[in-house]
Amino acid sequence: MRNRLAYATVLLAAIMIFMAFSPARAGQSELTTKPQTTTKAPVAPALKRDVSGVWQYRGSGSAEPIAPEKDMPPMTHWGQARFDAERPGYGSRAVPDGNDPILQCDPAGFPRVMFLPTPFEFVQAPGRVLQFFEREHEWRPIWTDGRTLPKDADPTWYGYAVGHWEGDYTLVIESTGFNDKTWLGSAGYPHSDEMRVTERYQRVDHDTILYNITVDDPKAYTKPIVAPQRIMKLKPKGEIEELVCVWSEENAFTKRIREPAAAHPGK
Amino acid sequence: MKLKVAKSFTFVMSLLAVCGSLSAHHGNSAYDEKHPITIMGTVTEFVWSNPHCQIYLDGKDDKGNVAKWAVESQSPGILHRNGWNKDSIMPGDQISITLAPARNGAPVGFSGGNDGKIVFADGHVLKMNLR
Numbered sequence: 001m002r003n004r005l006a007y008a009t010v011l012l013a014a015i016m017i018f019m020a021f022s023p024a025r026a027g028q029s030e031l032t033t034k035p036q037t038t039t040k041a042p043v044a045p046a047l048k049r050d051v052s053g054v055w056q057y058r059g060s061g062s063a064e065p066i067a068p069e070k071d072m073p074p075m076t077h078w079g080q081a082r083f084d085a086e087r088p089g090y091g092s093r094a095v096p097d098g099n100d101p102i103l104q105c106d107p108a109g110f111p112r113v114m115f116l117p118t119p120f121e122f123v124q125a126p127g128r129v130l131q132f133f134e135r136e137h138e139w140r141p142i143w144t145d146g147r148t149l150p151k152d153a154d155p156t157w158y159g160y161a162v163g164h165w166e167g168d169y170t171l172v173i174e175s176t177g178f179n180d181k182t183w184l185g186s187a188g189y190p191h192s193d194e195m196r197v198t199e200r201y202q203r204v205d206h207d208t209i210l211y212n213i214t215v216d217d218p219k220a221y222t223k224p225i226v227a228p229q230r231i232m233k234l235k236p237k238g239e240i241e242e243l244v245c246v247w248s249e250e251n252a253f254t255k256r257i258r259e260p261a262a263a264h265p266g267k
Numbered sequence: 268m269k270l271k272v273a274k275s276f277t278f279v280m281s282l283l284a285v286c287g288s289l290s291a292h293h294g295n296s297a298y299d300e301k302h303p304i305t306i307m308g309t310v311t312e313f314v315w316s317n318p319h320c321q322i323y324l325d326g327k328d329d330k331g332n333v334a335k336w337a338v339e340s341q342s343p344g345i346l347h348r349n350g351w352n353k354d355s356i357m358p359g360d361q362i363s364i365t366l367a368p369a370r371n372g373a374p375v376g377f378s379g380g381n382d383g384k385i386v387f388a389d390g391h392v393l394k395m396n397l398r
Binding site: 061062090091094117118134241242243244245246249250253256257260261262263 | 297298316317318319321337339341342343344345347369371373374375379380381
């Protein structure tokens with residue numbers, strides 16, 4: 001009896017130690033690159049079918065394009081005409097009277113909101129995952145009740161999204177139903193209302209999600225836009241703050257900062 | 268034909284310029300982030316609001332040029348996470364501020380990148396650490 005108890009205790013301890021240190025095996029096999037961790041202590045494993053919490057994209061710390069210039073596919077005639085007509089408020093094509101929609105507090109929309117240096121929060125509820133963006137204090141539901149994407153969704157700023165789990169550690173989200181009024185980034189890359197977006201949020205350990213996004217928009221681009229993989233980190237004490245775009249504040253900022261900085265020198 | 272070639276060339280050069288700027292902080296090559304400068308002066312206004320907090324000061328650069336400077340930083344949320352609050356800077360404060368100046372020579376700058384910092388007369392420092 002005593003031997004059996006001792007044996008069971010040792011076995012239980014071994015199992016607990018093994019579980020504490022093993023990686024998310026299902027996710028590990030899908031990895032093409034190992035995420036870098038700078039902590040010395042081993043990180044806890046990923047939770048199964050759970051991406052709740054506040055997540056921060058670890059990028060440059062500033063607004064980014066969806067993909068570097070070299071990775072952007074050629075535009076169609078429609079796409080090119082739109083790009084040429086845009087007057088960015090940022091970057092080398094910036095002009096004082098820029099028409100970037102966000103300068104007048106139009107929503108950044110989806111997917112542009114994903115490439116801004118502010119966090120988001122996932123909240124999981126029955127039949128849906130809610131994604132709250134600090135940017136603009138906006139949110140979108142991701143339907144996980146098994147429904148398929150609508151064939152003719154109304155065009156909206158943030159789209160219509162459905163999600164499903166691939167294994168236990170990857171949330172795959174597909175979305176459609178976008179209007180064509182948002183840019184893919186501050187340089188003015190357009191998209192049409194036929195855009196379809198696929199995202200993969202792969203939780204590889206307790207604190208890390210590997211994020212991949214593909215934009216399929218044959219009306220604007222001759223091939224899909226495949227963005228480079230991005231790393232998101234959990235912020236256990238993170239809180240989404242209020243960041244509402246207020247027209248009067250935006251306008252004052254444009255007059256006092258953007259326009260003087262973008263004006264051509266008078267020399 | 269020549270015009271088409273010129274247009275294409277200009278377009279390609281602009282794309283290359285955009286490419287160069289995309290990796291810069293703020294995605295905004297209106298600021299020269301490779302050559303930050305430090306301005307010393309007296310704060311006249313600290314605007315704690317979206318989209319970007321702003322610091323206005325009567326300042327002097329290291330060549331002694333005096334100007335009314337307008338400096339943009341990050342959103343209140345981001346600054347909160349870097350330990351700032353709405354009272355971190357007050358009108359009348361004597362500060363030196365490191366910023367990326369506007370390329371067009373206007374007294375406008377961006378202090379919201381990792382190099383941006385503000386040093387007060389008593390020696391305490393407000394920094395940015397976007398990660």
